[in-house]
Amino acid sequence: xxxxxxxxxxxxxxxxxxxxxxxxxxxxxxxxxxxxxxxxxxxxxxxxxxxxxxxxxxxxxxxxxxxxxxxxxxxxxxxxxxxxxxxxxxxxxxxxxxxxxxxxxxxxxxxxxxxxxxxxxxxxxxxxxxxxxxxxxxxxxxxxxxxxxxxxxxxxxxxxxxxxxxxxxxxxxxxxxxxxxxxxxxxxxxxxxxxxxxxxxxxxxxxxxxxxxxxxxxxx
Numbered sequence: 119x120x121x122x123x124x125x126x127x128x129x130x131x132x133x134x135x136x137x138x139x140x141x142x143x144x145x146x147x148x149x150x151x152x153x154x155x156x157x158x159x160x161x162x163x164x165x166x167x168x169x170x171x172x173x174x175x176x177x178x179x180x181x182x183x184x185x186x187x188x189x190x191x192x193x194x195x196x197x198x199x200x201x202x203x204x205x206x207x208x209x210x211x212x213x214x215x216x217x218x219x220x221x222x223x224x225x226x227x228x229x230x231x232x233x234x235x236x237x238x239x240x241x242x243x244x245x246x247x248x249x250x251x252x253x254x255x256x257x258x259x260x261x262x263x264x265x266x267x268x269x270x271x272x273x274x275x276x277x278x279x280x281x282x283x284x285x286x287x288x289x290x291x292x293x294x295x296x297x298x299x300x301x302x303x304x305x306x307x308x309x310x311x312x313x314x315x316x317x318x319x320x321x322x323x324x325x326x327x328x329x330x331x332x333x334x335x336x337x338x
Contacts, residue, residue, distance in 0.1 A: 119220070119277070121235030121269050122148055122159040123247050124205040127258040128230060132288035133157045133205065136262040138305055140237070140275040145283025145297035153287045153330060154178050155207055162201035162219050162236055166194065173204045183210040190214075201225075203234040228252070233265075239273025246272035259286050259294060259312055267305050282308040292327040 122137035135157045137148045150170040151157045155178035160170035169190050176186040183206040191197045191214050198216040203225060205211050211232040213225035223236035226244050233247040250268035254261040262284060270279060282304035286294040296315065301307040315321065328335045 119163065119237040119275060120144060120148060120161040120165075120201075121233070121238060121243060121247060121266075121274060122161060122203060123233045123251060123262060123265050123269075124157040124159055124203055124211070124231070125251060125258070125262065126156075126205060126209050126230035128209070130258070130288065130290070132258055132286055132291070133207075134258045134262050134284070134286040135159055136266045136282070136284045137161070138266055138270065138274065138279050138282040140277030140280055142281055143297075143299045144281040145285070145295070145299070149283055149285045150174050151285050151287040151293075152178060153289045156183070157205040157285075157287075159203040159232075159234065160200070161234070162199055162216060164196060164199035166196070166200055166202075169194070169200060169202050173202065177204070177206045182206055182208075183212040187212040187214055201234055201236055203232045205230070205232055233269075235269075235275075237276055239276055243269050243272045243274055259284060262286075263305075263309050263312060267309070270305055279304050284308060284312060289330040290332075291329060292324055 120139040124135045135149045137144045155174045158170040158173040183204045198218040203213040209230035211227045219236040222238045225234035233244045247269040251265035254264045284296045298304040298307045
């Protein structure tokens with residue numbers, strides 16, 4: 119029902135994720151991130167936000183993506199209905215796709231990158247998601263948005279799309295969390311929202327917001 123991408127920007131250390139789905143509120147359901155731990159995307163026929171949040175807790179404690187995934191899947195009797203992708207703070211990746219999720223379903227992984235989805239038009243959707251990100255230039259959010267649009271153009275969610283979201287976390291910048299909870303063209307709306315966030319008063323205000331590496335930053 120969803121396709122998502124988690125990636126680490128190897129030049130800055132920032133983590134980013136993007137997702138789109140044929141139902142409402144994908145950002146609230148799927149994406150979680152913390153610059154101290156990594157990223158998670160919890161989705162599927164019966165998604166568990168607990169999986170996504172528990173994954174971050176484990177990775178903040180130093181567990182790898184593989185160890186984190188194994189622990190969460192093993193203790194949940196509903197794992198066959200869920201899909202979870204994780205990206206740890208060292209760029210390690212892992213993904214579980216439960217057998218009861220609707221075809222086409224699956225994942226592709228690369229160093230610092232994992233793409234996954236279910237109820238997709240086919241495996242080519244994830245190929246487009248991965249390859250477009252890897253080939254794109256520019257800031258991490260822009261590469262994630264380009265990848266999301268390419269996956270949609272390749273067939274995406276077989277139901278069409280209703281919502282899309284972007285999340286980027288870093289020790290050096292404020293979190294960027296943008297959500298389109300419903301729209302007729304949610305990826306285009308998400309791109310428009312991102313463009314607005316990079317200009318005007320909002321963009322001028324962002325450098326005053328505290329970050330993990332500069333927690334006392336302000337107007338002064």
